[in-house]
Amino acid sequence: MWRGVIALAAAAALASCSVNPLAGPASPLDSARARNQSRHVSERFEDHPVVIDDPSGVETSRLFFSASETVVVTDGTVEAQLRGASVAVTAHAPMISYSPQRHVEVIREIERLKAHTVLTVGQVALAPTTGALRLQRDPGGLEALHTMTSLRFDIRDVPGSGDPGAAVSAVAGLPGDPPTWLRTPDAPAIMPGAAARPFPLQSRRDADMAPVVVATRESSLASVTNARSFGASVEVLDEPDPRRSDGALYAMAGLADGALIALGPQFGSAAELTRNIMQAEE
Structure with a gap:
């Protein structure tokens, strides 16, 4: 009796798993x-x-x-933001676009994140600091990316300010691994005191x-x-x-x-x- 019940149950289970050929894809x-x-x-x-x-x-x-040891802050130009995105996505760091009107907002966000290292790209008017927070300025170029991250970057040329939509697609398509520099025809501005220093990498x-x-x-x-x-x-x-x-x-x-x-x-x-x-x- 029980063998028959088990057989019927197995048949029912098999039938329930079968694909209806009439249903189509x-x-x-x-x-x-x-x-x-x-x-x-x-x-x-x-x-x-x-x-x-x-x-x-x-x-x-x-x-x-919710927090981040590192932050990338760029000016509002496409070339600076693409350069910053190249580092931020590789380092799994947040990126903020700076303007004088947002100065206080940017400072407060850096404080909320409890960041220890801030990398600026382009004309960013944040004052160098001492103590727990280190502010370093990007000197540009490929070798600086290697010095900052200890990684070798591929290069992908992007139109830059001439096609902002292409820039968005380029950032969305950043692989992270391998690291990729989204290079534009116009380089970001380089601030006085810029030098390549280690920029810690974080996990995704x-x-x-x-x-x-x-x-x-x-x-x-x-x-x-x-x-x-x-x-x-x-x-x-x-x-x-x-x-x-x-x-x-x-x-x-x-x-x-x-x-x-x-x-x-x-x-x-x-x-x-x-x-x-x-x-x-x-």
Whole structure:
């Protein structure tokens, strides 16, 4: 009797695992939804879309980094930010774009991070310090990257200020390993006292539990850099509205009530993005 029961149970289990040949393959939308929803995301991130308007990198630094021994601070030029991103992503350090109007905000973020070493790239008006916080200025060039990190960098030439969108895609595509210098035709400004000194490397922070992060060519370089420095992948979309682009839809499918970070005001508010995802999936 029990043998028959066991046989019936085994047959039922086998039938439940069988694929229905009439069902056909999953649609691209279903596959994208399943892929996005299967990610294991850290509980530190909200379980709904979050839109971050962050031209300076301070907001994404707060989002991704609870603390950091090192920080990269650049001026607002594309060439300085690409150089800074090359170091920050390799060192897993947050990057902030400096301007005189944000001086106090930048100082406060460095203090919040409890940083010990700050590397400036370009014209950054932070005063050299002594004591626990070391401020060092990037002298530029390939050899300085080796001296600062003890790593050999590949070189990738990027258009620079002539094509900011290409710069965003270049940062999103930084591999981290091997280290890559995103070199531009115009070099960043070099401040007096610049010299290559060791810049400590840190481990990636995401532990393979980062949320989906999306950007467009209009996203800020600092925000994309911070996501990559954290360890998250960043998908650069051709269009921020998932109702107007299959690529955007597949990147965000199933995440109307899931962890999703959208970099830039072009995505609308969090409520608008949530609604757009739901409408696109209908």
